[in-house]
Amino acid sequence: MIASEGILHRRxxxxxxxxxxITVxxxxxNGQNLRLAENILKGxxxxxxxxxxxxxxxELKLGTISLSGTIQIPVKVIRCDKISESEYDLYMNYTExxxxxxxxxxxxxxxxS
Known part of the structure; x- marks a missing residue:
């Protein structure tokens, strides 16, 4: 929470x-101890x-058929929601x-998009 002008706001x-x-x-x-990027509120x-x-x-690798190469970045799974019998939504935050x-x-x- 952030205090601003006497009012508390939830980040x-x-x-x-x-x-x-996008291909994912x-x-x-394994053996990684990476910290979340707490100063950004995006995932x-x-x-x-x-x-x-x-x-x-x-390690998240993103790419498309039309692009040569991929973007790689480490992420931390924050939440995993079961959507159906065979689908899950992964909420991932960036690391520092x-x-x-x-x-x-x-x-x-x-x-x-």
Missing amino acids: TMHYNRIPNT YLSQL LLHRTDSPVEPGTIL KDFNKIQEIEELIRDL
Whole structure:
């Protein structure tokens, strides 16, 4: 919460959903102890067919068929919601490791949405 002019405001996270037009690869980073980027209130939301435990650190690779190369960034799973028998929504926050790629990912999502 943030106190502003005597009024308390709850800081809320904004999650950008990764569109289906972006290829997503997730792999667990073992032995990693990365800190969340607490000074930004943005994260990513991805629908997947496998549940992932909250607190898990993943390497997220994003790409498209039309782009040569991928964007890679470590993320931490904050929440995993079961949507159906075979679908889960992963809420992932950025870590402090790669601030420079956050803007690149947000632009890619915006362009392909």
